[in-house]
Amino acid sequence: MKLIVALVLVAGLALGGLAIRMAQSQIGQYQSDRDALLERVKQMPRLVDIVVAKHDLKYGQRFDKSDLVVTQMQADHIPAGAFSLISAPDKSADSKRAVFADTENRPRAAMRAYLANEPILASKITPPGMDAGIAAILAPNMRAFTMTVDVQSSISGFLRPGSTVDVYWSGTINNTLVSKLIYPNLRLIAVDQSVDSDRPEITVAARTITAEVSPEDVAALTLAQSSGKLTLALVGSGDTTDVGAIEVNRDQALGITPEAIAPQQKTCTIRTRKGTDVVETQIPCPQQ
Structure with missing residues (x-):
């Protein structure tokens, strides 16, 4: 009986050790996968908010806040003049990053055609309340x-x-x-x-x-x-x-x-007959 108990105890210890080793191996794999995932996350490009057209906009078409939507784009691919907010409080720190002020109800107009999900650019839209045209394009002065x-x-x-x-x-x-x-x-x-x-x-x-x-x-x-x-x-x-x-x-x-274009010099000649021959002799031209 004592021998059986001893054998069971040895078998249990062996199985427990095997289980521990298997658990340690699995935990090590989990940690390795986690570290690899964290490294990949670090290498992924940073995404930032950007305002895009919710639907196609034709040249000269007016639009308001309801025609825009915020999506995300790689930070190093953001075009110059893009917006990150649809609206923000007027004269706030975020006002320059917004297409509209919170209190602005006048629409803006597209100065070029936009496709759906295309970033809205400050240089390609008119100020609020102004239609597309030459006046909207001119730079100051x-x-x-x-x-x-x-x-x-x-x-x-x-x-x-x-x-x-x-x-x-x-x-x-x-x-x-x-x-x-x-x-x-x-x-x-x-x-x-x-x-x-x-x-x-x-x-x-x-x-x-x-x-x-x-x-x-x-x-x-x-x-x-x-x-x-x-x-x-x-x-x-x-x-x-x-x-x-x-x-x-x-x-x-x-x-x-x-x-x-210089005038050619005029030459004057006279012809005299000597026997059967005619001789041409150059002479000064008479002054006129």
Whole structure:
């Protein structure tokens, strides 16, 4: 009997030790999995709140707080000018991060088309109560200047709001025809009274273009437009090359050199007959 009890006790101790080792192994696995999960969480990008459109918005469409929703996006992927709050108390620390003030009931308008779940950007919406248009685009102390576009120009059908052009002036200086670059990299804000940069591609030639310029540039461009002809050259997207000063006169454009236009010296001759031969002799030309 004592032998049986001893055997049972030994077997129990062995099973208990095995159970302890199995439990320790399982706990160790759990701890390893936990540590790996915590490490993965540390490596995951940080998410922050961002305000997006709840549904599609067309250019010029008004929207209010009910048309927006807050979602999350990676912090390092947030576009400039995005909002993190739909509304916040006016003049509070959070007011600059909000689309609307809590007390604001006037709608804002989309200055470009938005797709559902697309982030709302401060530069692409109007202030509360203002409709989309040129006035909503102009920066402080800037002016909208409209120029007539030559419909025969090959680029007039390719101009769109947001396009960049070089402006050339052609006219007469000191009785010589001259063409010169007077305004490089001029950004257009409207084409034919439309500021919608998302308008469908069309081939209709533009008749007027509007640019954002300083008051001083308004005076200069007005004088240039009244004293000669303005021609636009479309600048490629992303082209930031500084072309420098460009001025070409008629002779340079046509390759005419001073020697080519210098008057040829007049020569005078007389013919005399000697027998059957006629001899031509050069003499001074008579003064007129």
